[in-house]
Amino acid sequence: MLIRRPPDIPAHEITDEAAYRDRRAFLRAFGLGAGALAVGLVPRDLRAAVQGDDKLTPYEDVAGYNNFYEFGTGKDDPARNARAFRTRPWTVSIEGEIGRPGKYDIDALVRKHPPVERVYRHRCVEAWSMVVPWLGFPLRDLIRAVEPTSRAKYVEFTTLHDPAQMPGQRRGILEWPYVEGLRMDEAIHPLTLMVTGLYGRTLPNQNGAPLRLIVPWKYGFKGGKSLVRIRFMESRPLTTWNLAAPDEYGFYANVNPAVDHPRWSQARERRIGELFRRKTLPFNGYGSEVAQLYRGMDLRANF
Amino acid sequence: MRLAKAAVFAASLTPFAWLVYAAFADRLGAEPVEKIASVTGVSALIFLFITLSITPLRRATGWNALIRFRRMLGLFAFFYAVLHASDYFVFDQSLSPAYIAEDVVEHPWVLFGFTAFVLLIPLAVTSTKGWVRRLGGRRWQRLHLLVYPVAVLGVLHYFLAVKRDVSQPVLFGGILAVVLLARFVYRSPDRRRGANFRP
Numbered sequence: 376m377l378i379r380r381p382p383d384i385p386a387h388e389i390t391d392e393a394a395y396r397d398r399r400a401f402l403r404a405f406g407l408g409a410g411a412l413a414v415g416l417v418p419r420d421l422r423a424a425v426q427g428d429d430k431l432t433p434y435e436d437v438a439g440y441n442n443f444y445e446f447g448t449g450k451d452d453p454a455r456n457a458r459a460f461r462t463r464p465w466t467v468s469i470e471g472e473i474g475r476p477g478k479y480d481i482d483a484l485v486r487k488h489p490p491v492e493r494v495y496r497h498r499c500v501e502a503w504s505m506v507v508p509w510l511g512f513p514l515r516d517l518i519r520a521v522e523p524t525s526r527a528k529y530v531e532f533t534t535l536h537d538p539a540q541m542p543g544q545r546r547g548i549l550e551w552p553y554v555e556g557l558r559m560d561e562a563i564h565p566l567t568l569m570v571t572g573l574y575g576r577t578l579p580n581q582n583g584a585p586l587r588l589i590v591p592w593k594y595g596f597k598g599g600k601s602l603v604r605i606r607f608m609e610s611r612p613l614t615t616w617n618l619a620a621p622d623e624y625g626f627y628a629n630v631n632p633a634v635d636h637p638r639w640s641q642a643r644e645r646r647i648g649e650l651f652r653r654k655t656l657p658f659n660g661y662g663s664e665v666a667q668l669y670r671g672m673d674l675r676a677n678f
Numbered sequence: 679m680r681l682a683k684a685a686v687f688a689a690s691l692t693p694f695a696w697l698v699y700a701a702f703a704d705r706l707g708a709e710p711v712e713k714i715a716s717v718t719g720v721s722a723l724i725f726l727f728i729t730l731s732i733t734p735l736r737r738a739t740g741w742n743a744l745i746r747f748r749r750m751l752g753l754f755a756f757f758y759a760v761l762h763a764s765d766y767f768v769f770d771q772s773l774s775p776a777y778i779a780e781d782v783v784e785h786p787w788v789l790f791g792f793t794a795f796v797l798l799i800p801l802a803v804t805s806t807k808g809w810v811r812r813l814g815g816r817r818w819q820r821l822h823l824l825v826y827p828v829a830v831l832g833v834l835h836y837f838l839a840v841k842r843d844v845s846q847p848v849l850f851g852g853i854l855a856v857v858l859l860a861r862f863v864y865r866s867p868d869r870r871r872g873a874n875f876r877p
Contacts, residue, residue: 440708448843451707501841503709548843619842638787638838640780647708650769 510572
């Protein structure tokens with residue numbers, strides 16, 4: 376079984392959204408001292424979670440509108456073509472510049488790192504977005520457990536390569552297998568999540584079962600799906616979309632309304648379920664937590 | 679002929695009818711705006727190709743009655759282009775001139791699509807018999823040569839709009855190439871001699 380200890384109450388139901396949105400009034404009313412105490416008491420998960428009028432995207436859309444080219448390039452292809460995808464048995468090879476390399480069984484990994492719920496905005500490079508209640512564990516927990524050496528400067532994530540099961544891999548749309556990567560400080564950021572489920576259930580195959588990466592301040596393509604290898608490296612990994620079109624998809628791929636894709640604007644996005652576009656937020660709205668990772672960097676050059 | 683025209687008219691409404699049905703049956707998917715854009719855009723190109731095929735088909739088969747469908751099919755290309763553009767103006771750009779201007783100036787694929795749409799407008803307006811008379815056959819025909827840049831720009835627009843899997847736009851480019859080749863092979867013997875235009 377994937378989820379050994381499912382949370383009894385989803386995290387997003389614990390704090391009433393209206394109360395959460397009124398937090399500033401709350402802080403003012405109770406004064407700075409009490410306010411500081413209150414902020415300390417609110418779990419980081421919740422503070423990072425839903426902001427403004429972010430309503431959860433319905434399950435059917437989260438699990439029915441997918442970019443997962445291994446199962447076809449149409450948005451509804453993955454849900455159709457991934458139905459029979461086998462996610463057990465499944466091992467993840469964790470290797471490279473670490474003290475404890477090895478092949479880790481997915482169920483053992485989940486037992487060791489029980490999933491928590493995190494509600495994140497999810498912004499695709501194609502200028503659409505969702506709000507998804509993911510289930511997963513912070514990548515940093517896994518990284519700590521495998522004891523990276525001082526040479527571990529980047530982490531590379533590799534998706535399964537199995538054209539027999541993944542019909543999209545029979546076409547040369549991209550270089551297979553799909554590879555993504557993060558800088559070490561991005562990988563150990565508390566927001567970076569290894570995802571094993573959504574909406575309180577096991578991750579649907581079309582969303583990258585049994586294990587995928589979610590980095591909420593980056594464009595969605597950074598989140599490799601159906602991962603079979605996590606490798607710690609001294610040099611920057613060569614990532615799939617960056618190799619395919621280096622002028623269109625950068626290694627960093629931080630959500631940035633000021634830097635357009637060469638062919639379309641990134642200033643606004645369509646939230647799935649809404650008709651009109653809304654403004655895109657720098658770092659997808661997580662700037663207060665991640666902007667310091669990029670201090671001093673030219674985000675226009677390092678897009 | 680009236681019956682045949684009615685049948686072609688009804689058949690040409692199929693993509694539109696499907697969109698209306700899907701909108702009410704909640705079958706436009708998670709991204710209805712995108713779905714409408716893709717159905718109307720592809721339909722506009724297909725009707726453009728059909729319209730361009732009428733003349734070579736007529737010359738190849740000697741079936742001259744085909745010409746009577748050409749205006750209607752061309753206007754259907756315009757109809758779907760209007761829906762496509764409206765979807766973009768309203769839902770993608772919230773009818774904001776500033777947003778639209780910025781998008782058109784900064785992104786070649788938008789510029790190509792926008793230009794193709796603007797060039798289609800005079801063709802639709804002058805599609806009536808009255809306008810043929812008013813302009814005179816030769817001038818009317820010269821104006822309607824604009825259909826070629828419209829078709830080429832439309833396919834380029836489609837090609838650049840796609841993220842990675844360009845198989846469909848490439849297919850459309852191939853179809854356009856075949857249609858243009860057919861028009862060249864079956865070009866008017868009159869035109870080669872520089873003789874009078876026959877409407």
